[in-house]
Amino acid sequence: MNPADRILLVEDDPRLAEMLTEYLGQSGFRVTHAPTGRLAMDHIAAADIDAVILDLMLPDMDGLDVCRQLRATSDVPVLMLTARGDAIDRIVGLEIGADDYLPKPFEPRELLARLRAILRRRVDPRGGETARAGGEAANANVLRFGRLEVDPAAHAARLDGKPCDLTAYQFDLLLVMARHAGRVLSRDALMDLLKGEPLEAFDRSIDVHMSRIRAGVEDDPKKPRRIITVRGAGYLFAKVQD
Incomplete structure (x- = not known):
């Protein structure tokens, strides 16, 4: 702060x-x-x-x-x-x-x-890691999954080069899942990876956030291919390379 x-x-x-x-x-x-x-x-x-x-x-x-x-x-x-x-x-x-x-x-x-x-969770435009990082280093940290890019330095996700409409909190959830692509993450695991920031494990709020993330990164949010719900276990970020 x-x-x-x-x-x-x-x-x-x-x-x-x-x-x-x-x-x-x-x-x-x-x-x-x-x-x-x-x-x-x-x-x-x-x-x-x-x-x-x-x-x-x-x-x-x-x-x-x-x-x-x-x-x-x-x-x-x-x-x-x-x-x-x-x-x-x-x-x-x-x-x-x-x-x-x-x-x-x-x-x-x-x-x-x-x-x-x-x-x-806010990116500080006046300094910090994003401002200090060089263009090449920042670009190297971008996670790419086909048409989807998850850019930690810019704190932004892009689909086909266009920014995805996500809040800071939703981007952080997406980034955590992208960094653990291919693994099923439970709500408790997401809380741990988000470093203990407030998240009610048994509240529908996380499901709402996932729905918003899907709306931003999926071609058809009703038939998701990137953010998959694994019933009774959690969420999986699939390594889609389209």
Whole structure:
């Protein structure tokens, strides 16, 4: 985490917003608070934001709509908050591009851990490994499977040279599987390979992410050839060379 990371907190509860602003500020973040969806979109358009904490229940518009609009123009990491207690909201949120979710009520420490996790998955355009690597070295690290390329340095996947529409978290899942192509990976194995970042092993969220990855890398997501579900065991990345 960069101490200067800029967080947009979209939350209409003033007491919760004040508490989180103070807590995250003490942890080194710069927090901007937006109590409505429209103000959130204005902030995103006007300033560079490193991550968004987004409540689903806002007074002027649904948080899912905010996420949809945001994903139309930006790949900034989104941590979604929900008090509805309905799994379908979390699933829809992940389907439209949220990187993670956290049900209310929650412990601030868990929110901080999840926020740091999605920020670690972000590629920092101002430096780091990608900026330091030379073109030849970066190109050598690209994993190629026929028409599909998985590029760790660019944090991007390309099919027929065109970028695949994946969130940072979905790319990391794809990269883990590509690096273990031909092996069946259980949910627990995926958690271990993702270095313990939050992932509910028995929640449908991972299945939603896999569905989104298929939509990006498969010719026909309903008949997948690259991301294969092995019933009762996990997922297999097939070494397709078409």
